[in-house]
Every structure is written in C-alpha cells, then in structure tokens.
Amino acid sequence: MDALCLSVSPSSAPSPQALLHSFNSPWELKQLHAHLIKSSVPLSSLPLPRVAAVCGPSPAGFPYAHRILTIVQGPASTTSLWNSCLKALAEGDSPSDAILLFYRLRDLDVLPDTFTCSFVLKACTKLLDLENGRIIHGYVEKLGLRWNLFLENMIVNLYASCGEMGDAEKLFDSMPKRDTVTWNTMITQSLKRGYTDKAHSYFTRMPERSVRSWTAMISGLAQCGKHEEALQLFRKMKGTDLRPNEVTVVAVLAACAAVGSLDLGREIHEFSDKSGFTKNTHISNTLVDMYVKCGCLEEALKVFNAMEERTIVSWSAMVYGLAMHGKGQEALSLFDQMVRMGVRPNGVTFVGLLHACSHMGLVDQGREFFAEMIRDYGMNPNIEHYGCIVDLLSRAGHLKEAREFIKNMPMEPNEVVWGAFLGGCAVHKNIELAEEATEHLSQLDPHNDGYYIVLSNIYANAKRWEDVARVRRLMRSRGVKKTPGCSTITIDGEVHRFVAGDLGHDGAEEMSQRWEVLLGKMKSRGYVPNTSVVLLDIEESEKEKFLYRHSEKLALVYGLINTRAGTTITIMKNLRVCQDCHEALKVASEVTSREIVVRDRNRFHLFKDGICSCGDYW
Template sequence: MDSSCLAPLSSPLCSQDSSLSLPNSNIAFSSPSHLQQLHSLLIKSGAPISSLSFPQIASVCALSSPSAFSYARHLFHRSADSPEIFLWNSHLNTLSSSSPSDALLLFNRLLSSNLLPNTFSCSFALKACTQLSHCLLTGKTIHALILKLGFDPDVFLHNTLVHMYSSFGAMADARLMFEKMPKRDAVSYNIMIARLTKDGEMELAREMFDDMPERSVRSWTSLIAGYVQWKNPREAVRLFVEMEEVGVRPNEVTVVAVLAACADLGALDLGKRVHQHGNRFGFLKNVRVCNTLIDMYIKCGCVRIARKVFDEMAERTVVSWSAMIHGYAIHGQGDDALELFEEMRKAGIRPNPVTFVGLLHACSHMGLLEQGRKFFQSMICDYNIVPEIEHYGCMVDLLSRAGLLDEALEFIRKMQIKPNGVVWGALLGGARVYKRVDMGEEAIRQLTDLDPSNDGYYVVLSNIYADAGRFDDAAKVRRLMRNKGVKKTPGWSTIAVDGVIHEFVAGESDHAHILEIYRKWDDLLVELRVRGYVPDTSVVLLDMEESEKESVLYRHSEKLAVVFGLMSTPPGKVIRIMKNLRVCNDCHAALKLISEIAKREIIVRDRNRFHCFKDGFCSCRDYW
C-alpha cells in the first residue's frame, strides 16, 4: 500500500458511521492487511493513529513485504513523536534475543532503506551476531560501519564489541578493543575474565581481576567458577573467603561454584556454611543449587544429609535422582540405591545414562549379578539408551567381581565401542581377587598400550604374581616399570580440621606436627600388632629389606592423615579423609583396626569410591 492510501485526519470520512467501535492501544493485529483495516477504521472514527501500538506495527511489518515495511514507515512519519529509528530499535532488540537471524535481516533492511542506524541499532545487531556461530565476519562488518558512520562509541557499545569478539574466541581482537577503550567499567572486565576463564587462561584472568578498579559479584563468581572448572578448587575456596571478607554477597551462581569446589576438596565445614547461606537467602528454591549441594554432601561422605536435602526439594529433576542413586552406590549402600530407583520410576521420572551408571555400580558392589544384567538390558530395550564406556566398565566390573572372568573377557570382545583403560582395569582387578594370572596378563597387555604411564596397573599385576608365588615375574614387572620410565604416583591425603585443610604426602611431610604424628603412630602400632596387624609389604614395589618396606608402609599418607585426625578432633567425631589414589591393602587393613581401637568412624574417599570404616569393618566389604 503506497502513501496515497493514507487519508488525512481531517477527511470527511471521519464523521461517518459514528456507531463503529474505536480500537485502543491494546488491540492486537497480526498482519499488515489487518493493520490497514484498523487504520481505515481509525480514520472513519476520527481517532488518532497513536491509538495503535507503534512497537507492534514495527513487529508486524518489519520482515513482511517491502511494501508493508514502507507502509509502517509512513505511519511513523505521520504520527510518531520520537525518531523513527527508536521504534525499529525496539523490535531489533527483541529479535536479537529471540531470533538473531531475523534481527540481522531487519538491520540489513534498515540500511537498504537509507534509514540511518544509531549506536543502539548497531549494538543490537552485534548482540545477534554473538548468538550465531558463523557471524564473526558480519560482526566485523558492523564494527566497520560504526567507524565509517563516525559514531563516538560509548562504554556500552565498546563492551558489546568486546563481547562479540570474545564470543567467537577472537581474543586478540577482543583484547585490542579492550585496551583501546577510553573508559572501562566492571562489565568490560567481566567480559574478558569470563572468556579467559572459559579458555583456561587463569593467570591472565587473575591479572585482569586484580587490575579491576571495582569488582561486582559477577567478577568474583567468574574467577571462582574458572578455578573450579580448571581443577584448582583450593584457589576457588581461597578467593571465595576473600570475597566474603570484603563484604560481597554471593549469588546463586557463586554458591554453585563454591559448593563444587567444596565437593572436590572434601571441605565439609565450608560446604555447610555455604548451605546455611543459601538457605538464608532463599537459594534452595533453585534446583541446580540443591543438586550441587547433594553432590557436595555425597563427596564429603555425608549421605544422610544429602538425602535430607533431596527429600526437602520442592522440585526434583532426573539429575537430582541420579546424583542420589550414584551417591548411595559409591558409599556401598546398594539397597538404598535400588529402592530409590523404584521411587523414581513410580514418580514417572525417566532415567538417563547417569542413572544406570549408578544402578550398575550398586549391583556390582552388592554382587547382584542378575539384577545388573537386567538393568543393562532394560537401559537398551526399555529406554533406548545406547551404552557408553561407563556402562560397559560397570558390567565388566560386575562380572569380574562375581568371578566370571572368562565371560567378562568375552563381553569386552563383543563391545560395540573400543574398550578403554577403565574397562580392562576392571578385568585386572577381578584377576587380582581371583588370582587369575592369565587374565591379569591379558589385561596388562591391553593396558600398556591404552594407558602405559598408569603405575597402578603394574602394581596390581605385580601383586597377582606375588600371590601366585611367581616372584621372578613380579620383579620383571618392576623392571618393566623402570624401563618404560613409569614412576609411582606420589600418594597424598587431606583432612579438614576446623575449616583448615591439611595435606600429607606419602613418605615425607613438612607438616608442622609431623613428629608428633610419627610418635602417635608408633604408639598405635603397638596396639595394632596386638590385634593381629601384619604389614602387607607386597604393595611396596621397591628393592629393599622387609624392615625398610614396613617403614614405607607406615608413612602412607592416609595413615598420617588419620593419626592427625585422632590427635586434632574430639573423641567420637567422624574422621574424613580424601585420597588421590586407591587405598592399598595394608592401609585398608590398618584403618579397619584403628576404627575399632579408637572407637571412631573413619570415612576415606579414594580415587574410586568411599570406604566407611567402623567397628573393625568397611562398607566396601573388602573389595574395592
């Protein structure tokens, strides 16, 4: 429709048919033709065009035919009080989030119509570019247009440009834009820090954080989350404590990041304090916060508290259920895991692949062979879940634990994906328990190709040979390790006391109380020997005298951490230990006896699972 269709407001038609009802600014129209009919009605009734919603006119006509676009522009020229570009910008802003491709089409149409954009138009177009993976060149073109039009970009537009470049990973361009900015605000720094942390450039991110004249909660949260993502939870916790000291209140995203750090470190005291903070400020209504809280308590060995959080959740997702099922499994509470799955099924929650990893893990540690087989088949047949390497690993572990090593080997050979070190490692573990030298050798042949630097596999094979009385072969394994340059990974253990994390390294330690710890261990060793403790020196793969091997065993990190816990905490308090490696046979036997002697519950989280030592027994049932 051209401009001749726009009758003047003083037309005689205005006085005709006064019975027609007048539209109001809330009336909806869904097409240009509908708009034209309403416009005619306005003219007939004598109502002003401003009765229509101008943003709605822009929305309806923006991407319609060129004639409709032109018609909308004529309406704006006749009636709009503000510059026309503001009206188009309103719709451009909406599209930049909801439909970025259409936003760029509209921006192009505005340029083709000789409608001069302003800085807001350009910023909305740049925002649309950031949401489309192929639009870096388009973003650069818009940047060039900004320069060509001679705009004097403000901080907002500069930030948009920095964000656009950083979103595409063009960090050289982003850094150049950032450095050329005449003025920066917290948003400018936050954009750069967020991208640097995403890329793992934590030193650069920290430098930029330290240079900030003023930090927002987002600044602190980005850096804390970056440390967690790149496996530096200690620094994340230190930064969070500093954040609290300067009086910045964490938000829900901060809480999620810090709880994840607490989970990695086993920092239960801080985790509980963050839990209280989240409860105080209403963050526990957030499902993600609650899911992370469940994970934190599980990884700190507090399954009962994790279940309490789970039960109090107003809304639960499949992640909530799966986390709790997996938590029960790694704590050796398989019955609870299976019972919870039944509740989940009755609640109508569809399980995901993680759910079945937890179920299969639970079956493995309870020896529920047939139940485990059923879950594996149900996962495929009932839920159309394609098994992943974790599911295959659980099945091999289940079969190996049950002593069905030949079936486990056949299962591996029929796998639909290539087995990895975890799968063959499960077979190797079963070979150790059932003293199957042939299976151990088959597994190690595969593992030396898949994971040649993992010292743990060589240790297990050496133990298999030693149990079979083949000491020459055990010595060959040690020589093989030396020839391949495989060094035993130093074992370390941590324990948190009064909010401070203490670390112990196997063999030597610079801990302030190490001499007291050694004396306490010597006293405890007397009682251990009375109870029947005999050092298992087979786990020491070093050429030395038996007495020297015993000394090495006595300096294992988890023993030192437990002794320090006995010295530093009140009687009856649970001792919680984190260890980077698998607990060795000797430490496992010693900690069972210590739990009985000291009348303490000792919870050790090793590389694979939790061991809850109490009254001389372990929750793993002596197979881990």
C-alpha cells in the same frame, strides 16, 4: 482470501481491528493493503511493528515493508521499528535473520544507531559469528559510537566468546572507560579457557568488585579444578561487606565437595537456611552432593528428606550417594520408592544403580537394570553405562564375559571401559587379559600413568621382575611419570596434604612417635602388615617401612593428633586405597574408637569398630 476473511458474509466478518492483525506473510499483508485501499482505511492503521516483524526476514517482503514504513513514518523514523524487529530476531530462534536484515537495511541506507548495533552484535555472539562481528565493530568505529560503553562491552565479549582473547585484550586495554561488566567479562572468559592466572590478574586490578566478580572468580577456579584456591578466595570475600548470592553458594559447595571441606560446607548450609536459599531445589541438590562427597551420608539424607520438591536430579544424587557409601540395598530401595512415586529415572539414575550393583557384586541384578533401562524406559545406554557393566563383570571375576561385552558394544570402547576391565584383571591376576587391556589403553590414553602402574603391579605380583622393569622403561621413554599417592585432611577449615613417603611435614617427629604407639596397639589386635602390596624386589623390613608411609596413614595420624577424641576423621585420597591400608584402617578404627571415612578414587569407605562399609569388596 480465507486467511484474512476478505470474502465473507457481513454477519461473520471479523472486526476491522482483528483484520489489521491477521496477516502472517508478506503476501497476506499485500492482500490486506489492497483491502484497506478499497475500504478507504488509512495505511497508518496498520500495526507497523508487526509489518516489520512479518516482512523483515523475507528477502522479497522486506523492500515492500520498508516502503510502507517510510510512507507512514518518514525515512528518519523507521530505524526504531526495524530495531524492534532486529531485537526479536536476535533474541529468538533466528539470530542469523537479524544479521541478514541488518545488511538489507544498509543496502537501503537506513542509518544504524546504538540499538541496531547492539542487537546485531547479540546475534553474532549467539552464533559465534566472528566475521560479521568484526564488520559490526567496524560500523561502531565508523559511526563514532565508541563512546557507548555498552557496545564496547558487547564487542569485548564477542571476541572473547569466539576465542579471540588477544583481540579482546587489545580492545580492553584501549578502552577509555571500563565498568564492572567489562572486568567481569575478561575474568569469566579467561577462566572458561583455563587462564586462571590471567583471570586473577584482572580480578586483583579491578577498582571495584561486585558479588558477580567474586562469584565468577570462585566458580571459575572450581571448574578449573583449583578447588582449594576457590575456597581461599571465598574466605576473603567473607571479609568484605558483600553478601554471597545463590550462584556463589553453588560454586562454594561444589568446591567443598571436591576437597572434602565439611566444616565450610556446613557453614554454607546454615547461611543458605537463614537466607532462604534452601527453598531453591538446585541449592538443595548441591547440598546433597556436597554432604555425599564429604562422607556425611546422614546429613545428605536429612537434606533430601526435607526437600519440599524433589527433581530427578535429587533422586539420582541420593541413589548414587548411597551406592558410593556402601549402602547398595538402600540405594535400590530408594529407586523402588522413586518409581512408585511416579518419578521417571534418567541415565544418571541408572549409573547410580549400576554402581550400587558393582560395589556389592550383584551381577544378575546389574544385568537386569541394564536391560530394564532399554526395555522399560526406551533409553539408549551411553558409554558410561557400558563402562559400569564392564566394571560390574570385571570386579566379580567374569572377565571373559566382560571381554565379550566390550567386543559387542555399539560404540568404540574408551579408556574408562578398558580401565575398568584392567582393574578387574588386576584383582583376579589375569596377566594375559591385562596385557590386552593395556595395549588398547596405551593408544587411547598414552600418558596416563595409572594403567602402566597396574600392569607393572600385576607382573610384580607374579614375580616377573623383568617385565616390571620393561614397563618402567616404557614409561620413561614416553615421559610418563607415576602419580604419587596423595591424601588430604581438612581441620578447622585448613586443608593438610600428605604425599606417600613424605616425612617433611611439620610435626613429622610427633607423627612418627604416634604411629609407633598406634602400630603396637594394632598389632596386638591382630594386624599383620601386608607387604605383598609393596611391589618392589627388596627386603621385608624395607617393605614394611614403605607401608607405614602411605599417604592415608600419614593423614590418619595427623588427624588423631589434631582432633578431639571421638571426632570422625575424614580423608580424601587420589588413588585406590591398597589392601594393607584398608586392613590397617579397619583395625585403627577399633583401637582408637574413631569413625574413619576415606574417599578414594572409586568410592567411600567408612571404618567403624573394625569393619568397613564396603564389606571388603572394592
């Protein structure tokens, strides 16, 4: 046979050792077996692990291979060889073959041991194969292997990974012994399903916590949107003798980015530098993202420029960050630099570029980038890219073109696409198209209050109070509640939250007095309250009171009272900043000689010397 070189001239024949390792199928092994018999070479010369690996997955080859292993090693010694085969299959690309091989071994009464069960459990977990996992659990019980904590932990993880948290909990509760791995499994799997209270219960009951335990809890809380709780937990971790690892750092930085906790983010940056973590590109990328989202663009650029190695993630994060901070031209220039350096952009890069064009009103350039990603880079735009183009066109007032663009999309437009279109309709006061957008949105995302509010505001601007009332009745009938405007400001590591209209905050009286003083100075500089943004049919004086209680104004005053002169005030808001607050913050930055950074739902605004970085286009 050519593959085994069995019929070749003596001068070109392979060495016996090479020949023994040359088979790649059961058929070739049989040919080699015949050759060994003819050559009087003992069968024990065969590489037995390779015999198992080549023939184990084959229904026809398995019995033959098992006979060879039994002849050479005896019935009692074959399990370890089959285990090595099971391990390779379970950890490789064929975990299902590991399960099939296990059943073939049972058909031949090969007794499984702890290693056998562990490898098959790993295959079941990889495949989320609950049915076979339960069978292996049965074997563990039948063979009396419950004493093995490693196996018990694997079974707990299998049930939890397959979503059977009830079974995982029952097994956990019945275990005579648990270790840190057991507790960490229950914490991690509970958090994956959003059961933060249950995860916290396991965490607090742990007799001993490892770095991994703290990290799992911090990371899980952040991923569940409980960023402030994640940071509080990290501060508790700092009180232990455990040292955060790189995974902890990434999780904490992500939480800092979400709530705008710049001081803690800087502290983690300093710790990462001392620990050598910033050599890790992932850590540096997360730092860039943190500084961008905390409104500190200069620090983000410093980290980016200091990176020894930059990936496409690094470039894309910086392009996106510049765009969101109103530095659209710088974002486009950085993209040009990236391309010149031979870095190929990806879909995220183009999202950043399209955002930059959208926030600067560069309609033609945005269209060209969209075409370029298809034409020059062979990318298929996803729905996020289509949403960016709709946003670009809608903001710029090209509503009919945006409507046609949506109509011709190769996929069904989602709520983000229609939401971007609705936003443009609101800016340009197009009631007819806004009604069409809202009709689609009521089907796609019926419980999102924002869309109803936008339509209601459009009607109110047009003094169509009956339609305003109709929308509000519709919201009540569907159980949709208006999300109140909320702003946060972090001072000395503590997050302070303000809700629109809330006068119950500690120090409310001092804040009211400070606002009156500030308001007087602002009016002397030409600030005139824009009561048109209060879309209620009430007296002008009452409208002004509503304006003064917007959450970002409350956060601003609190920041002015509780920070030193000259300190930048950074505010995070959950909704789009209104026109009156935008104008008020511009004037406030001038009269207080402060930089004021506001991150709203769409972008960053840097107010400095009476000017906003967005150029009043947001």
